[in-house]
Amino acid sequence: MLYIHIPYCHHKCTYCAFFSVARGRNVDEYIDAVCKELNERSTNNPVRTVYFGGGTPTVLSVNQLDRTVGVIRDNFDLSQLEEVTIEANPENLVPEYLEGLAKMSFFNRISIGIQSFSDGELKMLNRAHTSTQAFNAVRNIADAGFDNVSIDLMMGLPHPYSVGIQHSLNRLDELLPLGVIKHLSCYELTVEPGTMLERQLKMSRLQMCEDEELSFQYDCLMNWCVKNGFEQYEVSNFCKPGFHSRHNSRYWNRTPYIGIGAAAHSFDGCCRRWNKADIEGYIRGADNGSIPYEKELLTPADAFNEYIMTALRTVRGIDKTMLASLVSASCLSDFQLKIKKFISMRLVAESDTHYAPTPKGLLQADGIAASLFL
Ligand code: SF4
Structure with missing residues (x-):
């Protein structure tokens, strides 16, 4: 398993505690560093899944992605490759971009961070897209020939902007006939320390939804999944039969993986290793052959x-x-x-x-x- 971390986003969502920065100025240098680390950590073990995560990997240009994919192809045994996922945000998924992705003949699964189909909820979360962009993104993906799409949605959004998950599920109904949505990840919004969301709640600009409402939203989700043939295989993950995320499922059963990029984690079966969450330090480290990381032996x-x-x-x-x-x-x-x-x-x-x-x-x-x- 190979994970590539792209720590850039268009701007910061209010709830986000992931390692990502808005308006990165050194993306080309970062990709050079990722390519160097891929070279350095190549192995003969067959790679069965590759996952580009973030941040927002689709802030990269098609050329930057293509360069990274070329280095993966040159350095890893991909003869048993089953699944190659790229996380994407709707605002990037325009026809020309998707055409470029399809031409690479590498990615076979796109995981879109839609979160909601309500413009009010999206604005509250400071997402970079609108519900129309989200809707069109799925249609564009289908037009570009991709047939394995995962959608991320959120439950339990705060008031006064929350309209409830049923609204987003109804919009998904309109997209299901395209036949490309095979997977749904649906997470309850959590309040992470130090985020804008935490400050907005403390200042009472927003109010978290009540437990009763959250459990109603969960019931709506479960009903929608049953009605549409999506099986639950993990607390927050649902899929059409056979379309579970192979990559994530392997994390859950202790399969070793290599994580490339700033803040990326790796696991070799005994030790965990994590590159430091410092983009500049990562780029410098790759230049002089010593990417900064920490490691711990699991007891x-x-x-x-x-x-x-x-x-x-x-x-x-x-x-x-x-x-x-x-x-x-x-x-x-x-x-x-x-x-x-x-x-x-x-x-x-x-x-x-x-x-x-x-x-x-x-x-x-x-x-x-x-x-x-x-
Ligand atoms: S797009 Fe994802 S990684 Fe980027 S700021 Fe928003 S939640 Fe964080």
Whole structure:
């Protein structure tokens, strides 16, 4: 698995705590540095999934993307490639740009950060696009010949601008006949420290939506998914059968990956490594052959807790064989005792191979996981 981080955006959304900067002036130098790191960290292991994430990878020109893709092709074994995703924002997805992307014959999945089809909600979030641009982006993608699109939407947006998720789901209904929307990621808005959203809430310019309303929106989402044949495979992720995100699903089952770019994380099966979140430092480091990064060896408890936390958010659940490979027999017995409580509460179901959350358990996955940590 290969992840490429593009830390640039047109401007900052009010809720964003990702590592991204608006109006980057050194994008070409950054791409040079990414190409150098790709050269440096090439391996013979086959790469099955590639993911360009951000930030907004589609702020790159087609030439900048093409240059990066060329270096990936030259340095990695892509003979078993299954899925290549690019995250995109609607304002970039105009016909000429998509034509350039299609000509590369590399990306086979586009994940669009739409978040909402309401102009009032988009404005409140300081998104760079309008609902019309979002709508046209999906049509343009279909016209350009891409047939595997994921849409990001948000639930639980603050008042007084929130119109509720049903409005966006109704607009999605109009786009479904195009046949290209195969995946939906739908996240509850969270308030991250230091964001503009946090300040707006503190100043009472916005009010978070109530739990009752959030749960109503969740029901709307679940009904829409059932009606349209989208299966839930993770707390926030839904897909047409067979169209789960292969890349993200591998994160959840501890597959090693290489992360390229400033702030990108990597995992080799034992250690986590993360490049420093510093674009200038990254560019300088790539120039002199020493990209700044930190690394930590995961203890068995870290590995166990991370696995429980991610696996319990998936419908498939916790794989017993994986669990046994991570910790000692006595830790495993402790875990088996603790999880009994959740099985008896019908929040978790046990099979020969897995402990899987029930639909009710999925809604409490984070809390259950926390109480199972070592
Ligand atoms: S587009 Fe995404 S990464 Fe960029 S500022 Fe908005 S939320 Fe953050």
